[in-house]
Amino acid sequence: MRTLQRYRIFLFTLPAILVIGAFFVYPILLSLRLSFTDFTGVGIANDVGWKNYERIFTRSRYLDALTTTVVFTIMVVVVQTALGLFFAALLHRLPAVRNLCRAALFTPAMMSFVIVGYVWQFIYSPFNGGLNSALAAIGLESLQHNWIGDPNTALIAVAFAHIWMFTGYTTAIFLAGYAAIPSDLEEASRLEGASSWQRFRHIEVPLLAPSFTINIMLSTIGTLKTFELPFIMTRGGPDGATRTLSLHIIDSLFGKYKFGFASALSIIMLILVVLVAYVQNRYLRSRENIT
Amino acid sequence: MKIKRRVGTWLLSAMALILVAFMLLPVVYMLLTSFKSGTEITQNPLGLPANLDFGNYINALSKMNYLRSVLNSIGITLSVTVLVSFIGALAAYPLARRTNRLARALVLLMALGLSTPNFVTITPIYVIFRDIGLLDTYTGLILAFTALNLPLAVFFYTSFIRSIPIELEEAARLDNCSDFRIFWHVIRPLLGPATATLSLFVMLMVWNDFTYPLLLLTDESKFTVMISVYRFVGNHNLSPNDLFPAAVLGSLPLLILFIFFQRRIVSGVTAGAVK
Amino acid sequence: MKRFSPTALSLLCAGAVLAAPVAQAVTLEVTAWKGNDAEPAALPELIEQFEAANPDIEIKFSYISRTDTDIVLPPRVQGDNPPDVMMTDMPLVKVWGDAGLLAPIDKGEWFDRLSPALQNTIDAGDAVHIMPLEVIGMGNFVNMGLLKQAGIDSVPTTIDALKDACGKLEAAGIDAMVFNGGFSAPLYAIANGLERAPDQAAALGTGDALFEESDAFITTLDTFPELEEAGCFDASLQAGLDPWSTALSEFKAGNFAMMPQGAWNIKSFMENEDLDFVFAPIPSGKETGVALDLFGIGWSIAAKSDQPEAAKRFVEFFTVNDNLHQMLVSESAYSPFTDGESGVSDVAAPYNASRDNGGTIMFPFSVLEWPKPLEMEIFDSMTGYLLDLDKDPADVLSRWDEIVEDQ
Numbered sequence: 001m002r003t004l005q006r007y008r009i010f011l012f013t014l015p016a017i018l019v020i021g022a023f024f025v026y027p028i029l030l031s032l033r034l035s036f037t038d039f040t041g042v043g044i045a046n047d048v049g050w051k052n053y054e055r056i057f058t059r060s061r062y063l064d065a066l067t068t069t070v071v072f073t074i075m076v077v078v079v080q081t082a083l084g085l086f087f088a089a090l091l092h093r094l095p096a097v098r099n100l101c102r103a104a105l106f107t108p109a110m111m112s113f114v115i116v117g118y119v120w121q122f123i124y125s126p127f128n129g130g131l132n133s134a135l136a137a138i139g140l141e142s143l144q145h146n147w148i149g150d151p152n153t154a155l156i157a158v159a160f161a162h163i164w165m166f167t168g169y170t171t172a173i174f175l176a177g178y179a180a181i182p183s184d185l186e187e188a189s190r191l192e193g194a195s196s197w198q199r200f201r202h203i204e205v206p207l208l209a210p211s212f213t214i215n216i217m218l219s220t221i222g223t224l225k226t227f228e229l230p231f232i233m234t235r236g237g238p239d240g241a242t243r244t245l246s247l248h249i250i251d252s253l254f255g256k257y258k259f260g261f262a263s264a265l266s267i268i269m270l271i272l273v274v275l276v277a278y279v280q281n282r283y284l285r286s287r288e289n290i291t
Numbered sequence: 292m293k294i295k296r297r298v299g300t301w302l303l304s305a306m307a308l309i310l311v312a313f314m315l316l317p318v319v320y321m322l323l324t325s326f327k328s329g330t331e332i333t334q335n336p337l338g339l340p341a342n343l344d345f346g347n348y349i350n351a352l353s354k355m356n357y358l359r360s361v362l363n364s365i366g367i368t369l370s371v372t373v374l375v376s377f378i379g380a381l382a383a384y385p386l387a388r389r390t391n392r393l394a395r396a397l398v399l400l401m402a403l404g405l406s407t408p409n410f411v412t413i414t415p416i417y418v419i420f421r422d423i424g425l426l427d428t429y430t431g432l433i434l435a436f437t438a439l440n441l442p443l444a445v446f447f448y449t450s451f452i453r454s455i456p457i458e459l460e461e462a463a464r465l466d467n468c469s470d471f472r473i474f475w476h477v478i479r480p481l482l483g484p485a486t487a488t489l490s491l492f493v494m495l496m497v498w499n500d501f502t503y504p505l506l507l508l509t510d511e512s513k514f515t516v517m518i519s520v521y522r523f524v525g526n527h528n529l530s531p532n533d534l535f536p537a538a539v540l541g542s543l544p545l546l547i548l549f550i551f552f553q554r555r556i557v558s559g560v561t562a563g564a565v566k
Numbered sequence: 567m568k569r570f571s572p573t574a575l576s577l578l579c580a581g582a583v584l585a586a587p588v589a590q591a592v593t594l595e596v597t598a599w600k601g602n603d604a605e606p607a608a609l610p611e612l613i614e615q616f617e618a619a620n621p622d623i624e625i626k627f628s629y630i631s632r633t634d635t636d637i638v639l640p641p642r643v644q645g646d647n648p649p650d651v652m653m654t655d656m657p658l659v660k661v662w663g664d665a666g667l668l669a670p671i672d673k674g675e676w677f678d679r680l681s682p683a684l685q686n687t688i689d690a691g692d693a694v695h696i697m698p699l700e701v702i703g704m705g706n707f708v709n710m711g712l713l714k715q716a717g718i719d720s721v722p723t724t725i726d727a728l729k730d731a732c733g734k735l736e737a738a739g740i741d742a743m744v745f746n747g748g749f750s751a752p753l754y755a756i757a758n759g760l761e762r763a764p765d766q767a768a769a770l771g772t773g774d775a776l777f778e779e780s781d782a783f784i785t786t787l788d789t790f791p792e793l794e795e796a797g798c799f800d801a802s803l804q805a806g807l808d809p810w811s812t813a814l815s816e817f818k819a820g821n822f823a824m825m826p827q828g829a830w831n832i833k834s835f836m837e838n839e840d841l842d843f844v845f846a847p848i849p850s851g852k853e854t855g856v857a858l859d860l861f862g863i864g865w866s867i868a869a870k871s872d873q874p875e876a877a878k879r880f881v882e883f884f885t886v887n888d889n890l891h892q893m894l895v896s897e898s899a900y901s902p903f904t905d906g907e908s909g910v911s912d913v914a915a916p917y918n919a920s921r922d923n924g925g926t927i928m929f930p931f932s933v934l935e936w937p938k939p940l941e942m943e944i945f946d947s948m949t950g951y952l953l954d955l956d957k958d959p960a961d962v963l964s965r966w967d968e969i970v971e972d973q
Contacts, residue, residue: 009385009470013397016382016441023438024404027415043665087310094304101311103550106491107318110545112499112517115538118811119321122531125812126803127741127821130320149806151953164317172491176484180454210454214447225408235748238806239950246408251942253410253636257661258939266411273406274399281402288453410637417641426647506638509595509628522602522629531815533604 028270035264040257052264061240062248062265066272068155069244073223075159076166081215083163084170085208089200091171092178102175106168113165117232120161124148124233148234151241158242162229166222170215177211178204213284217277224273245269325535347536355519355537356511361544364516367429368497368548371436372490378437379444379489380452380482384474386445387452398449404442409502412439417506427509435503440493451485452478491549498545516541591624594876597639598653600863600897602629605830608896616883623876643667648868650877654696655862656687657931657938662866663695669867669874671697676885679903684861687933696864697881699890700899703829703910704753704858704929705917706849711842712740712823721846721916722824723855725758725789729796735823736797744817744825745799747949749809751790753826755948757848757856759783760927771936773970777963787951787959794955805952828860832898832913844913845898847920854924857917861902861932936970943969 035052037045056062087105091098108116123130124147132144147157181204189199227246230236236243236251245265252262325347326340386394386401416435417426425431455478463473501517508514520541523533601609613625628649630638635658642648643662654662662668670693677685680698688694708721713731716738722728735742745751760767762782769775777783794801807813809827817825818835826848835841847855865884867877884890887906894901894909901908910918930936947965951957 007393009389010393010397012385012470012474013382015378016445017397017400019378019438019441020400020404022419023412023416023435024407024442025400027412028403028407030415031411040661040665043661043667087307090303090307090310094300094307096300097304097307101307103546104311104315106549107315107546109495110498110542110549111538112501112520112541114521115321115534115542118531118534119317119538121808121811122324123317123320126807127812127816129812130317146803146806149803154806164314167314169492172488176488179484180451210450214450217446218443221405225406233808234806235808235945237946237949238747238953239946249408249410257636257657263411266408269408270403270406270411274402277402277406278399281398413637414641414644418645421645421647502634502637505630505634506641509626511626511628521631523604531811 028267031263031266034260035267037260038258039260039263045260048260052261053268055261056264056268061243062245064240065243065245065248068240068242069224069246072155072159072162072226072242072244073220075156076162076223077216077219079159080163080167080170080219081212083167084174084215087167087171088174088178089204091175092204093196098175102168102172105171108165109168111165113228114232116161116165117229120157120164120229121148121233124157149238151238154234154238154241158229158233161233162223162226165229166219170219173215173218174208174211177208181207209284209288213281213288216284217280220280221273221277224276225269245272321535322539324531325539327532347532348540351523351533351536351540355516355523355540356514357516357519357540359512360514360516360519363429363513364498365544365548367433367436367515368494370429370433371440371497372493374433374437375440375444375493376482376486376489379441380448380479380486381474382441382445383448383452384470384478387449388457401442401445401449405446409439413502413506416503420507426507427513429513432504432507432513435507436497436500439503440496443492444489447489448482448485451482455481494545494548516544591622592873592876593624593626594651594873594880595626595628595649596651596880597628597630597635597649598863599630599632599635600653601627606896608892612884612889612892615889616880619883620876620879623873623879625880643868643870646870648870650868650871650873651880652866652868653699653863654866655864655932656696656934659688659696659864659866660691660934663691663693667869668695669869669871669877670694671867671881672878674882674885676882676903679885679905681902681904683928683933684902687861687928688864690934696866697885698861698864698902699884700863700894700897701859701861701902702897702899703845703914703917703921704757704848704860705826705829705914705920706846706855707817707825707827707831707835707843708846708916709817709820709823709841709843711820711840716740716823721844722849723847723916723920724853725793725849725851728798728824728849729793731823732793732796732798741799741822742824743793743798744807744813744822744827745793745801745804745952746807746809746813747805747952748807748945750813750826751804751948751952752944753858754848755783755786756930756944757858757927758786758789758850760930761850761852761856762786764927767930767935771930771940771970773967773973777966777970778960780963783963784959787962790951791955801952801955805949829898829910829914829917832911833896836911836913844916845910846916847924852924854920857921857924857926858929859900859921859926860929937973939973940966940969 034045036047036049038048039045087101091101126132126146126149131147135141135143145153148154185203186199189203194202225246227244227250230242230244230247231250234242236247246269249262249265249269252258252265323340326344386398420426420431420435425434460473460477463477468476499517501515501521504515504518520537523537596613598609600607609627613627617623617625635653639648639652644667648667659668673689673694676697677694684698684701688696688698712735713719716731716734718731718734722731732742745754759780759782762785763780766775766780766782770777770780790801793799813825814827814831814834816822818838818841820838820841829845832845835843847857850856865881867874867881871877884893887901887903890901891907891909893899896909898910898914899908900910931938931941943965947962951962
């Protein structure tokens, strides 16, 4: 009876479980099955055994895509979290401009990827692009560059656009975290004469641990899965420099009609993302408990 | 001392505004460009438009089924937001408060949902909706978006509820309140900031997605605003003087909604603090 | 929550909709990646005319871009709930037709009027699954105004003339050519490679002949550094240029003298009245240059269509030359029918001349001679080559062979 009582609360999760079962678990199982076939998206699927997986692990291009994805994700997560924290800490201290700035920082995220991608493409363009024109206007012609046309800078340029788009997100989450910090705690430390930096370092950062968890996990998962900006801005180019794993999947699915192969890639990506999310979650959660 | 601090705050505010303005430069660039003619864009990429020409906008407006699609988008977006927050918060409560094996398994299930690439779910969702007759209905689209955003919501609320001190519940538990009553009367009122932030994410995703409306809707009168934008500009042979005005028109209602919404969130948070 | 429930919403919006027409008409669902405002292809007018001529049929038209056709339509055709008539191309016909999802189209009198190349292409399988709508040129856009400024009067159609023109343009301080790795350079490479080895297209596509051993293609790639030398372009600057946005606006604004691209841009370029341009063949070793024709769109009928009769009438409507002509004019395209009048405007006169005097080469992907995945690899490898023109052309081409081998 008591055990039943203990588990009754899980009835609350029932609607969510039903929805996630139907819309996520079932499709994943379907993909898993398709990953062992030569399905083209329509018609009959023939079993091909492990062939799709074999190809993934024997061709260097998929390993390259994995590296690209990981590098891209690390860049985005680190810079975006730092920038978001910076803005949130700043705005927390400035109630007068907080709402205005939060709304302004959020504006980029309100546009769809398509729009953001094209805006940045025009900014980065080597001919009359906004960035190069701006550099010329302030006398820095020497810094002009073919930003997304050069494989050495393309990934950074795309990552920058991605960070630009989502910094408002990160800031908003940190600000929500700030709102949850009891104000008396802050008041007390202020009365004790703690400087702004000391309060930030010793009170705010530890208490923001849950916000760190959400921010880092969401941006990691989101960025590992992303294909939108590379797809729009560079189509994975120049010559594969920005081809992420997801972009490979999109290309195989919709450019080449290799659903079976794309399913195998999706499964591998799913395993990767879940693994990363799991490790991160354990680590970040343990950090939360210390405080 | 006080004056010094006030000057400091003032300087800091100015710095924050400058930084934020710097972040907004690309948006300004887009706005300026949306008023320029095609030749002006390449010949004078950074300058102010020669004259405030609304021609691009009038052209875009006349060809998009604008008002109707904005109303559709608002209705769909708000419905999804409400549904997602409710189902998500409800599911998150036990996951945040229990640490047994079942809870951990369910957290993993949510993580799985969160990690699933979107394109994996397209075909199954279509087939399910066909079978239960939800194609080309608002309900179907709302359900699909709710499902897609649910893992995020559960994850978000779980983390937030964990930061709520458990002592608050214990008093209610001593009064023999049921779990649901505790959730509803103790936990739910505290979820304001989390709901506010989550709603933003959900609204953005729903507003800007056009794969699912395109897949699930065939009736033109049900189309969302992003489909209007997208039908107007296409995705080949893009010209900036079509794209940018349409983009501004597509995002503007969301921005207005957000500003209106933010007021309410902030007042909600303050009210909670006073209590 | 109730305030925003879907039913409430539809009530809210009901005022905005006019009362639906109460007709006994059958509804025919049609999808296409033309017919929006950017590329109307006269479809809105043609649909209206069709409905006027067929009062018992009502058309429900949806615009779905080419990319999204791959994403959105497979669930529908497989889910037994397809649109009745869909715009398709040969790669789609191959996948959907082979899977039995498209209805065979009767080879009516229209079939005999098609050009032989198209007949062979669409009749290769067990049945015909597509009714071709247009053939469109891919060639070299030339800004005559800029050429005149550099003292050039004639359109370059040979590689030597091209180099000569580039030199003069460079001397006059004019950017000579858009030559991006994502489209323009591949068009040049494919056109010239196939022009030098006219009978090899099919063999190269199946792997019976290898690109890396093909003198025709190696020679073609060897001309890249020569063109850069002659002042045509700065290869590394061009490599990653987006062919579908930046490049088009640059040419339209009159900042470049030449650009290999498709004739579907003619209409948009004509919006800039100051732009004095022609559409010419791709410069090649041959005197006439190369006219590279693309068979890009046609109608297909879904096997599971509820209205096969109405669908057939709709498709047949487009086989009438006068009807189709409206689309061809809007697209600046050629008729698939030998007796059909083309719709290209006067600016394409040089391309027409090349077509008449030197014949055409069909874009190998649009007639299934080359497998579709190769297309993307060509774009990638041309970008890589432009980034480093010291690479050995045979190595660049071996990447193409690898993809063909994978099929």
